[in-house]
Amino acid sequence: MSEVNVRVHHLTRVEGHGNIVVDSKNGQVVDARFEIVESPRFFEAMIKGRRRNEVHFITSRICGICAVGHTSTSIQATENALGIEISQQARVLRKIVFYGEQLQSHVLHAYFLAAPDFVGAPSVIPLAAKAPEIVKRALRLKKMANRLCEVLAGRHVHPIAMMPGGFTKYPTTKELKSLKAELLSYSDDVDETVKLFASLPVPDFAHETEFITLKNSKEYAFYEGDLYSSDTKKTTRQIDYRTLIKETMVDYSTSKHCHANRDSYMVGALARFNNNFELLHPRARRAAEALKLKSVCYNTFMNSHAQVVEIVHCFEESVALIDLLIEMTVDLNEPLAEPARLSGRGVGACEVPRGLLIHDYTYEDGLIKEANLIIPTGMNLANMDANLRALAPKVMDKPHAEQELLMEMLIRAYDPCISCSCHLLHVEWV
Amino acid sequence: MKPKVAFFSFTSCEGCQLMFLNLEDQILDLLGAVEIVNFREAMKEVLSDEYDVAFIEGSVTRDSDAEEVKELRKRSKIVIAFGACAVIGGVNAIKNFQPLDDVRKYVYGDKWQTYETAVTRSLEDVIKCDGRIYGCPPDRKEILEVVTSLLTGKKPNIPDYPVCVECRLAENVCVFDKGLVCPGPVTRAGCGAICPSFGNKCIGCRGLVSDPNTNAEKDLLAERGLTVEDILKEFRMFDGLSEVSK
Numbered sequence: 001m002s003e004v005n006v007r008v009h010h011l012t013r014v015e016g017h018g019n020i021v022v023d024s025k026n027g028q029v030v031d032a033r034f035e036i037v038e039s040p041r042f043f044e045a046m047i048k049g050r051r052r053n054e055v056h057f058i059t060s061r062i063c064g065i066c067a068v069g070h071t072s073t074s075i076q077a078t079e080n081a082l083g084i085e086i087s088q089q090a091r092v093l094r095k096i097v098f099y100g101e102q103l104q105s106h107v108l109h110a111y112f113l114a115a116p117d118f119v120g121a122p123s124v125i126p127l128a129a130k131a132p133e134i135v136k137r138a139l140r141l142k143k144m145a146n147r148l149c150e151v152l153a154g155r156h157v158h159p160i161a162m163m164p165g166g167f168t169k170y171p172t173t174k175e176l177k178s179l180k181a182e183l184l185s186y187s188d189d190v191d192e193t194v195k196l197f198a199s200l201p202v203p204d205f206a207h208e209t210e211f212i213t214l215k216n217s218k219e220y221a222f223y224e225g226d227l228y229s230s231d232t233k234k235t236t237r238q239i240d241y242r243t244l245i246k247e248t249m250v251d252y253s254t255s256k257h258c259h260a261n262r263d264s265y266m267v268g269a270l271a272r273f274n275n276n277f278e279l280l281h282p283r284a285r286r287a288a289e290a291l292k293l294k295s296v297c298y299n300t301f302m303n304s305h306a307q308v309v310e311i312v313h314c315f316e317e318s319v320a321l322i323d324l325l326i327e328m329t330v331d332l333n334e335p336l337a338e339p340a341r342l343s344g345r346g347v348g349a350c351e352v353p354r355g356l357l358i359h360d361y362t363y364e365d366g367l368i369k370e371a372n373l374i375i376p377t378g379m380n381l382a383n384m385d386a387n388l389r390a391l392a393p394k395v396m397d398k399p400h401a402e403q404e405l406l407m408e409m410l411i412r413a414y415d416p417c418i419s420c421s422c423h424l425l426h427v428e429w430v
Numbered sequence: 431m432k433p434k435v436a437f438f439s440f441t442s443c444e445g446c447q448l449m450f451l452n453l454e455d456q457i458l459d460l461l462g463a464v465e466i467v468n469f470r471e472a473m474k475e476v477l478s479d480e481y482d483v484a485f486i487e488g489s490v491t492r493d494s495d496a497e498e499v500k501e502l503r504k505r506s507k508i509v510i511a512f513g514a515c516a517v518i519g520g521v522n523a524i525k526n527f528q529p530l531d532d533v534r535k536y537v538y539g540d541k542w543q544t545y546e547t548a549v550t551r552s553l554e555d556v557i558k559c560d561g562r563i564y565g566c567p568p569d570r571k572e573i574l575e576v577v578t579s580l581l582t583g584k585k586p587n588i589p590d591y592p593v594c595v596e597c598r599l600a601e602n603v604c605v606f607d608k609g610l611v612c613p614g615p616v617t618r619a620g621c622g623a624i625c626p627s628f629g630n631k632c633i634g635c636r637g638l639v640s641d642p643n644t645n646a647e648k649d650l651l652a653e654r655g656l657t658v659e660d661i662l663k664e665f666r667m668f669d670g671l672s673e674v675s676k
Contacts, residue, residue, distance in 0.1 A: 012473060040534075040537065040545045041441060041491075044536060045532075050663070054633075058524070058667065061521045065445070065448055125473055139454040143455070154624060158445065158566060160624060163630070169629035249544075
């Protein structure tokens with residue numbers, strides 16, 4: 001009888017520590033799960049009693065790869081809680097830094113973490129010898145993304161200039177013009193990235209699920225919007241996220257599981273692509289066509305391809321927003337906007353590289369009293385388990401090594417960020 | 431033979447390892463000079479269980495992790511504490527200032543006993559380390575300085591003077607003169623005073639210089655009307671394990 005028994009201890013080429021466990025008995029799948037074994041980190045407790053201008057410095061340290069995402073979401077929650085209104089130039093600048101992180105994270109995942117599986121290499125290191133041009137291109141694009149964050153916010157891993165109320169330093173027109181010229185010099189590398197991923201064979205797989213993302217009418221939503229479910233086709237205000245998203249503890253994971261309108265849902269690049277395809281930049285839509293990615297796509301393995309589409313989109317949007325800033329003429333002396341009150345609750349939500357991220361803070365007399373964070377990888381865990389369960393019967397006749405590789409590729413496709421997922425939450429679900 | 435190098439992470443954001451990967455202009459040369467034998471975040475292959483140099487990121491927050499760290503020490507000729515969490519405890523030590531069981535209950539509710547945790551320790555609280563890379567995140571230049579020093583057998587040049595020195599060289603307006611408080615006068619330089627250079631204050635992520643004038647710093651802060659609790663919070667963000675934070 002064909003069976004599948006896969007044990008992957010500490011899955012590699014992902015951020016953080018997790019194990020894959022899949023078992024069948026008499027040809028029936030009895031167990032399929034991705035266990036999170038990262039040490040718990042307790043960020044919600046750590047920010048209690050902290051002031052508005054220091055909270056995001058702590059929450060940025062949840063994750064080095066999505067530091068800008070946590071910083072942005074944390075600042076939004078603080079601004080919403082305390083009634084801080086930011087200027088248009090601050091909003092535009094934040095979006096460019098945000099795109100810089102998407103680019104950095106997607107390039108890292110698509111080239112360094114996911115691509116080796118598609119070409120049968122254990123990591124990017126042997127690729128550096130076999131296909132040095134590809135690795136050099138990946139490094140160039142990574143550097144481009146880092147430059148965006150460095151010029152505008154000081155650095156990508158734990159940005160400096162982003163604060164509640166705006167930025168502590170604004171770029172000059174000269175800096176913006178030179179940044180734009182630098183960015184445009186990488187345009188061919190962006191096209192070559194699309195060509196490379198279009199040439200990689202993708203495992204055939206489809207598992208229908210619910211996709212949850214931000215959505216707004218003006219743009220492909222990353223930095224602002226309401227919560228949107230592909231099941232109900234309805235939006236939910238950020239502050240009401242608890243009416244949509246429910247969380248439960250599971251014994252085998254130091255991260256909680258989430259569900260909305262069914263047992264699991266997916267967040268991330270593929271979910272965004274499916275929910276907001278119409279608002280992609282035309283060049284990104286052409287990239288999707290070249291990658292044979294069509295909305296709605298239920299093949300989880302295509303998440304890396306959706307990331308490539310977003311690389312094209314974020315590249316184009318960054319150029320456009322830098323142009324907008326140049327046109328606006330940035331006020332270099334703009335002070336940080338002040339809070340209207342010292343107590344209140346606020347929610348921030350952004351589409352960080354791995355999907356929807358929510359920070360929910362309650363301030364009392366200027367200090368954090370309650371905090372709740374919901375992390376994309378935490379939201380995806382239940383869907384990962386459901387995907388593993390769906391894939392397992394399809395691979396029972398394959399050799400063990402191939403079964404294991406496909407299971408690893410499936411989880412890696414989510415680009416899980418495990419340090420992030422282990423902070424969990426203080427929640428009273430009704 | 432090329433030196434065998436490995437990267438490991440414990441309780442951390444893995445940003446230090448990302449800073450290593452962010453050496454985009456040097457990484458291919460580095461890969462030519464060393465053999466990376468274990469780097470879970472970036473590679474699947476495990477090429478050796480013994481290391482000439484192990485870079486270990488993160489604090490130790492579980493007793494089981496302490497055992498693992500000790501095992502890595504046995505298998506490594508040189509251990510480098512990589513980044514603030516490993517060197518001084520970093521943000522992970524913030525939780526030490528609340529009763530541990532309260533922290534666990536706040537985050538995990540009635541299942542709080544399911545998940546193992548302990549009081550946060552730095553890597554050097556658990557094992558002897560041969561070198562340090564400071565900062566949250568570490569500066570690229572310092573990573574390169576330590577790596578090239580290891581390859582050439584020289585002692586790395588790491589500053590032991592306050593951030594203020596670099597801040598003045600950068601011609602920044604003093605943070606205190608902007609009416610803000612700043613741990614810069616007692617924090618170890620080496621970052622190029624990047625935070626004040628981007629209009630913010632120093633956040634003390636590189637820890638104290640080895641002979642800090644902490645009383646003067648506390649007086650400086652108190653003169654500006656801050657309470658002892660406010661002042662302690664400045665130090666407790668990254669350097670909660672040090673005497674001054676107690």
